[in-house]
Amino acid sequence: MSLELRYFAWVRERIGSPGESLDVPGEVTTVGDLISWLANKDEGYAAAFAEPDIIRAAIDHEHVEHDAALAGAKEVAFFPPMTGG
Amino acid sequence: MSLELRYFAWVRERIGSPGESLDVPGEVTTVGDLISWLANKDEGYAAAFAEPDIIRAAIDHEHVEHDAALAGAKEVAFFPPMTGG
């Protein structure tokens, strides 16, 4: 599956990139699977996803939980809890 | 006892005056006594104080209940429930 990934705030800083296009293997079916898979890519990803419970995710501009399915997703974003307002 | 009386809104309209200086007899010791005494003055006062329970009162610019003592009061005001804001 081909996905556009977007990273924000310290997730972006630790990965060292604002985003990328990636082909993810078929066994990666949920947001949580994707986090685990990314965390194994290198030290930067490992640092970004060291505490997966606090990572927020969005699929195609909508907040989702970690158990959300990736099927049909075009853009998946990962970021820390929001601090706007 | 000599008092400055002030009337507002429909209390003023029914009495036909924005206020007056009055000498009230010694047996009139509370705001409630004053309302009863005024209500007997003429038809206008009677109409103004026909429903004494809904009349609000202030002594020297502070809200008071009907059982408030008049002792020491300079200015006593009567008016309907407020509708500002």
Next chain:
Amino acid sequence: MSCTIRIRIQPQPFDAEEESKQLTEGRSDVGALVTFTGYCRDEGGTLAALTLEHYPGMAEAEIGRIAEEAAARWPLSGLTAIHRHGRIVPGEPIVLVAAASSHRQAAFEAASFMMDYLKTRAPFWKKEERVGDRDGDWVRAKATDDAAAGRWQKP
């Protein structure tokens, strides 16, 4: 936190932007400003104007007491209340409350408290002027306004 309280009772319109500036300009400790502006509505085209009568002297004193209470209950840096009197036509502003604080919840609650108490304790009375009939009624106090003010009473 010391709170600067400004109270004005006046017939003329007010400038909400200018009042907001007085609460925030030149300072960097204010995190939140909440303003409330109350307008005269035309009630579906039936209302020509409102005439607001007030009790001079007591109006300033009572709104001052309400503002002091708000400043004691919430950490405010500034609190402004302006209430107009006289004849006001639909679309015109009647009342302004502005509350500045370092915290948003304090600013929201203080402004809401001010309005609930202004409605039920400030000595103002509205008389309606109906379209095509210059002799209108006095506005009746609403039980919902008393209930709104009751929310703030401490147990």
Next chain:
Amino acid sequence: MSCTIRIRIQPQPFDAEEESKQLTEGRSDVGALVTFTGYCRDEGGTLAALTLEHYPGMAEAEIGRIAEEAAARWPLSGLTAIHRHGRIVPGEPIVLVAAASSHRQAAFEAASFMMDYLKTRAPFWKKEERVGDRDGDWVRAKATDDAAAGRWQKP
């Protein structure tokens, strides 16, 4: 009541007075306008600036969803939300919410709801720039903000 929703995400400052006018000018059915302006504080002189990062596209979409929810819950005639991004120094405004309604409680609650949800759901992140140390930390989300947003959840 049909509610006109205006959402803007922009780096430049906004004009709260102009936004208020858009919600009230030329209409006589608006009884209440509540505005909230959130400012950058200097935190006792220790903060030099905040840099706000956002997720373009999602920021507009998410704030739009929050506004639609507010318009569904309260009888509003207009609801405006403006959120800045980029570098903002103490004393400058960051966010504006303005809610217009015929009823004051609706305007207060809708504006307060908008702010609680903007804080916890709009995709913005603040990075601090400390005085004398250009490498600051990312602001941490507050549990009190989550609790504030939780107030609005229906049972």
